[in-house]
Amino acid sequence: MTRRKPPKVSFRWWIDRQIGEARDRGEFDNLPGTGKPLPKPTGNDAATDWVLRQVRAGxxxxxxxxxxxxxxxxxxxxxxxxxxxxxxxxxxxxxxEDLNERIRQAYLNHHSGPPLTVAPVDVEEAVEDWRRSRAAS
Incomplete structure (x- = not known):
């Protein structure tokens, strides 16, 4: 467990000292990704980028x-x-039908976020499109 910051010492000095001691102990040696370039930013904040990378990697x-x-x-x-x-x-x-039910529920329960603009899908039309795509392949 990390020791407590001594009184009358700035947080910046205390953190810098802990990082320096960890570096001296070799705790930053051979970390995953060492020597690899940082990923290109997507315009999101760093935390969002990190979460998205982790989710995709998983x-x-x-x-x-x-x-x-x-x-x-x-x-x-x-x-x-x-x-x-x-x-x-x-x-x-x-x-x-499952998708259409979720769309109907979203219209009933929609409270926040962007406006809901999607309409239920015509089941018969979807089935007919599915049949055509199967016949074509």
Whole structure:
């Protein structure tokens, strides 16, 4: 555990001293990423960039960070690709109906964030598009 800062000593001096002692002990030697360039900034603050990199490195989806209105809009945009992986029409209908239910719930419960502008997806139209894409492949 770190010792307490002595009285009448500035925090800056105390922190600099702890860093210097750790460096002398070799605690900064061979850290992961040593010698590699820093990643390019994305315009976000450093903490946000770090979190996004960690989430992506872990193979997780960053869509979970979107506000509901934007996440649903993105999901509607990605729906054709999502449905292309389905093998059964029944499953295509289930996916679209689940999305539509979440859209309806978002309109009922929407309180903060950007305005919700996404409309429910026509199930029959989605199924027909899915059939056409399967016939084409």
């Amino acid at each position: 193979g997780h989806d960053t869509k979970a960070f979107l506000p509901p209105a934007l996440a649903l809009k993105r999901e509607v945009q990605d729906l054709p690709a999502r449905l292309a992986g389905e093998r059964a029409e029944r499953r295509v209908r289930e996916v679209v």
